[in-house]
Amino acid sequence: MNTEPLSCLREGQHARVLSITESGAMRRRLQDIGLIEGTVVECIQKSPSGDPVAYGIRGAVIALRRAQAASVIVQR
Amino acid sequence: METFFPVVQRQPGELTVALAGNPNVGKSTVFNALTGMNQHTGNWPGKTVSTAQGRCRRGKDRFLLVDLPGTYSLLAHSAEEEAARDFVCFGGADAVIVVCDATRLERSLNLALQVIEVTDRVVVCVNLLDEARKKRLSINLNALQQELGVPVVGVSARARRGLDALLEQTARVARRETAVPAVRQPYPQPIEKALAAIQASLPPIPPGGPSVRWISVRLLCGGSEDTRRISDFCGCPPDFGPAASAAASDARAALARDGAGRQKLLDQIAACPVLWAESAAAAAVSSPGRGDALDRRLDRLFISRRTGIPVMLLLLFGVLWLTIAGANIPSQWLSARLFAVQDWLSAQFMACGAPEWLHGALVLGVYQVLAWVVSVMLPPMAIFFPLFTLLEDFGYLPRVAFNLDCCFQKACACGKQALTMCMCFGCNAVGVTGCRIIDSPRERLIAILTSSLVPCNGRFPAILTILSLFFVGAAEGPGAALLSALLLTGVIVLGVGMTFLCSRVLSKTVLRGIPSGFTLELPPYRAPQVGKVIIRSVFDRTLFVLGRAAAVAAPAGLVIWVLANVTAGGVSLLAHVSGALDPFARLLGLDGVILLAFILGFPANEIVIPIAAMAYLSTGTLADLDGLALHALLLRSGWTPVTALCTVLFSLFHWPCSTTCLTIRRETGSLRWTFLAMALPTAVGMGLCFLTASCARLLGFPV
Known part of the structure; x- marks a missing residue:
C-alpha cells in the first residue's frame, strides 16, 4: 500500500487520510472540515482548470486548492 | 482589524437568543420564519453580512433574535467567525440556537459541538427536514438528542414546520429549565x-x-x-x-x-468534535441509498472541465437577455405614463399662474430626472434581482467561485473574492461589506480595492441604454435584445477580466504576498422558492436601490436645472463648467458634459445619463424621452460611436459611488486605501478611454 498526496487522486477515487503536513491555522481548518486520520475522502470533481478540486468529505462537498490537497497524505 | 460585535438593544423581560450555523443551512430562512419577515436586511447574494436582529413572541415569552454571520467554526480565523464567536461567548445571549442542515448533518454538527463546548444553553435546530426526506434520509431526532445532550428540534423552516417547538425548547433552555448537559465525548x-x-x-x-x-x-x-x-x-x-x-x-x-507534543495535542483536540459528530450522525441518520446522485449530476454540468465555464457564460447571458427583453415593454409603458403626468403637472403650474422659474426647477428639473430614473431603472432591476436571487437560492454562486478560483489563484487572491464580486453586481457597497468573509487581510484589501470594477445595478441601465442605441441600432424584436445581451455580457466579462488583472497587479506591488489556502463548501442544490424570492428581491433590493437613486436624482435634477438656467456673462453656468472640462474630456473620447455628468453622478451612478441628457437639452424640454428621442438628442450633441464606446468604458471603470466610498472607508479604516480604491478604477477607465480615442483618431474615425 503506497501513500500519496490527496491532490494525486483521480475523479471517482477514494482514499483514507493518514496525516497532514500543513501546520498552524490551515491545519486546524482542514481538521475542522473533517480531515483527520482515518477519514475516507472521495475525489468528486475537478474544476474547469483542474485546480481547485471538489472532494467528498464526511457527507459534504468541499473544494480544496491543489496546495492544500497536496498537504494531505492519503492511502488508497 | 475592528471587531464587528453586534450591539444588542434588549428590552426588559426579553430573552436574547443568538442564531448560529454554517452558511447555506437555511439560517436566514429560520430567522425570517421566526420573526415574520420583519427583517429585510442581509438578503444580498452570499450571506448575512451584518448581524440582523428581529423580535418574536410565543405565548408570554418575548424573544430578541440575533442572526449571526454564517461560520464553520468558532476558532476566529476571519472577522465573521470572530464576530460570531464573540457574540456566542460574551454577547450575553440567554440561549444559542445552532441551525444544522439535515441533509449534511455530520458536517454541520461540528459547529454545534463547538458551541456546546462554549455554553451549555444550546438548542440544536435540524433544519431542511423536508429536503432530507426528498433525499430519502431519515433522521432520528431522539437519538441525536441522546448523543448531544442538548435539546434537538426538527424544523422545515421554509414550510414553517417545527418553529413553535423550537421556540418552546429555546425558552426552556434560556430560563435554565433543562438539565445541564454532561460531557458526552471526553478528550483522551x-x-x-x-x-x-x-x-x-x-x-x-x-x-x-x-x-x-x-x-x-x-x-x-x-x-x-x-x-x-x-x-x-x-x-x-x-x-x-x-x-x-x-x-x-x-x-x-x-x-x-x-x-x-504540541502538534499531537492540537490534533487530538481538533479530532474530538469530528469523531463526536461522526458517531452522533451515525446514530441519528439512516439512509437507504445515495441521496445526492442528483447533485452529482448537476455538478457534472455546472462545474466540470468541459461544461463549467460555457454554462456559466450562458447563464450570465441568459439572465441579461431576459432582463433586457423583459424590461423593454414595461419601460416604455412607464415612460409614457410618467411623462403624461409631467404634462399634467405643467398644465397645473400654468393654471395656478406659478412663475416660470418655479415650474422649470420643479417639473423640468426635479420631476423629469426622477421620472427618467424610475422608468429606466425599475423594470430591469425588477427582473434582474429576482433572477439573480433564484440562482443564489439554487446554490449556484459557490460553483461560480469554484469555476473562477484558478484565475483568482493566479492573481494571488482569495477564491472567495468570486463571491464578493457576485455581490458587487447587485451593489458595490454591499460587495465591499461582503469582503468580511475573506480571512486574510491582504486578500480582503485586494477584493475591496477591485470591487467597483464590475458594474453594479446602478450602472447596468446606462451601459445598456448606450449599447442598444449605438451598437444594436433601431432594430426591433428579439434580435435586438439578443445582441444587447451579448454586448452587455462582453462588457461584464471585460470587468471581470480587469478584476483579475488589477488583483494580480496589486498583489505584485502594494499588496505583495502569496495566496493563502482556502476551503470552499459546495452546498447541496435546492429548489428555489420562486414566490418568496420575487417578493424578497423586489422589496429588499429593487425598492431599496430605487429609493436611494431617487433620493439623489431629485436634488441632482434641481442642480442641473439651475446650472443650465443661471447665466453669467450671457452663458449658462453649465456651459462654463462643461466648457472647462471639455478639452480634457475630449482626450478621453468623451465631452465636457459627459464628464460633468459622471462627477455629478458621484452620489449615485444611476443618474449619469439622465443628467447628461438634461444638460444637452439645457433650457429646452422634450415631451418624451424614449430611446429614439434620446438617440437623436445625443447625435445632435455630437456623439459618435466612439463617444458611445468611451462612455460605456468610463461608466464601467471610474470612481465608485459615494456610498461605496464611505463603505470602503469604514471597512478599511483608512483614507489612503479609500483613495486608492477611487484612483485605481479611475486610472483604468481613463487609460482605456484615452487608448480607444487615440486609436480611433489614428484610424480616422470621427471622435
Whole structure:
C-alpha cells in the first residue's frame, strides 16, 4: 500500500487520510472540515482548470486548492 | 482589524437568543420564519453580512433574535467567525440556537459541538427536514438528542414546520429549565486530566461568560492572541492570571513528557468534535441509498472541465437577455405614463399662474430626472434581482467561485473574492461589506480595492441604454435584445477580466504576498422558492436601490436645472463648467458634459445619463424621452460611436459611488486605501478611454 498526496487522486477515487503536513491555522481548518486520520475522502470533481478540486468529505462537498490537497497524505 | 460585535438593544423581560450555523443551512430562512419577515436586511447574494436582529413572541415569552454571520467554526480565523464567536461567548445571549442542515448533518454538527463546548444553553435546530426526506434520509431526532445532550428540534423552516417547538425548547433552555448537559465525548484521558488541573486554577468567570471547560481548552492550546482577548472580555487578568497560565504550561509540559507534543495535542483536540459528530450522525441518520446522485449530476454540468465555464457564460447571458427583453415593454409603458403626468403637472403650474422659474426647477428639473430614473431603472432591476436571487437560492454562486478560483489563484487572491464580486453586481457597497468573509487581510484589501470594477445595478441601465442605441441600432424584436445581451455580457466579462488583472497587479506591488489556502463548501442544490424570492428581491433590493437613486436624482435634477438656467456673462453656468472640462474630456473620447455628468453622478451612478441628457437639452424640454428621442438628442450633441464606446468604458471603470466610498472607508479604516480604491478604477477607465480615442483618431474615425 503506497501513500500519496490527496491532490494525486483521480475523479471517482477514494482514499483514507493518514496525516497532514500543513501546520498552524490551515491545519486546524482542514481538521475542522473533517480531515483527520482515518477519514475516507472521495475525489468528486475537478474544476474547469483542474485546480481547485471538489472532494467528498464526511457527507459534504468541499473544494480544496491543489496546495492544500497536496498537504494531505492519503492511502488508497 | 475592528471587531464587528453586534450591539444588542434588549428590552426588559426579553430573552436574547443568538442564531448560529454554517452558511447555506437555511439560517436566514429560520430567522425570517421566526420573526415574520420583519427583517429585510442581509438578503444580498452570499450571506448575512451584518448581524440582523428581529423580535418574536410565543405565548408570554418575548424573544430578541440575533442572526449571526454564517461560520464553520468558532476558532476566529476571519472577522465573521470572530464576530460570531464573540457574540456566542460574551454577547450575553440567554440561549444559542445552532441551525444544522439535515441533509449534511455530520458536517454541520461540528459547529454545534463547538458551541456546546462554549455554553451549555444550546438548542440544536435540524433544519431542511423536508429536503432530507426528498433525499430519502431519515433522521432520528431522539437519538441525536441522546448523543448531544442538548435539546434537538426538527424544523422545515421554509414550510414553517417545527418553529413553535423550537421556540418552546429555546425558552426552556434560556430560563435554565433543562438539565445541564454532561460531557458526552471526553478528550483522551491525559488531556482531561490537564483540563481539570487548569480549571482548578482559573479565577471565577463572571456569569454569562463562556464555560470554564472551553476556557481551559483554549489555555491548554495556548500561544495565541486569542486567550488574551478572551480574558479581557471576561474581565479577568491577562491570560486568566499567573496561576492559570502556569497550570496550562505545566500541563503542556506533562503531556509533552508523555509523548504528546504540541502538534499531537492540537490534533487530538481538533479530532474530538469530528469523531463526536461522526458517531452522533451515525446514530441519528439512516439512509437507504445515495441521496445526492442528483447533485452529482448537476455538478457534472455546472462545474466540470468541459461544461463549467460555457454554462456559466450562458447563464450570465441568459439572465441579461431576459432582463433586457423583459424590461423593454414595461419601460416604455412607464415612460409614457410618467411623462403624461409631467404634462399634467405643467398644465397645473400654468393654471395656478406659478412663475416660470418655479415650474422649470420643479417639473423640468426635479420631476423629469426622477421620472427618467424610475422608468429606466425599475423594470430591469425588477427582473434582474429576482433572477439573480433564484440562482443564489439554487446554490449556484459557490460553483461560480469554484469555476473562477484558478484565475483568482493566479492573481494571488482569495477564491472567495468570486463571491464578493457576485455581490458587487447587485451593489458595490454591499460587495465591499461582503469582503468580511475573506480571512486574510491582504486578500480582503485586494477584493475591496477591485470591487467597483464590475458594474453594479446602478450602472447596468446606462451601459445598456448606450449599447442598444449605438451598437444594436433601431432594430426591433428579439434580435435586438439578443445582441444587447451579448454586448452587455462582453462588457461584464471585460470587468471581470480587469478584476483579475488589477488583483494580480496589486498583489505584485502594494499588496505583495502569496495566496493563502482556502476551503470552499459546495452546498447541496435546492429548489428555489420562486414566490418568496420575487417578493424578497423586489422589496429588499429593487425598492431599496430605487429609493436611494431617487433620493439623489431629485436634488441632482434641481442642480442641473439651475446650472443650465443661471447665466453669467450671457452663458449658462453649465456651459462654463462643461466648457472647462471639455478639452480634457475630449482626450478621453468623451465631452465636457459627459464628464460633468459622471462627477455629478458621484452620489449615485444611476443618474449619469439622465443628467447628461438634461444638460444637452439645457433650457429646452422634450415631451418624451424614449430611446429614439434620446438617440437623436445625443447625435445632435455630437456623439459618435466612439463617444458611445468611451462612455460605456468610463461608466464601467471610474470612481465608485459615494456610498461605496464611505463603505470602503469604514471597512478599511483608512483614507489612503479609500483613495486608492477611487484612483485605481479611475486610472483604468481613463487609460482605456484615452487608448480607444487615440486609436480611433489614428484610424480616422470621427471622435
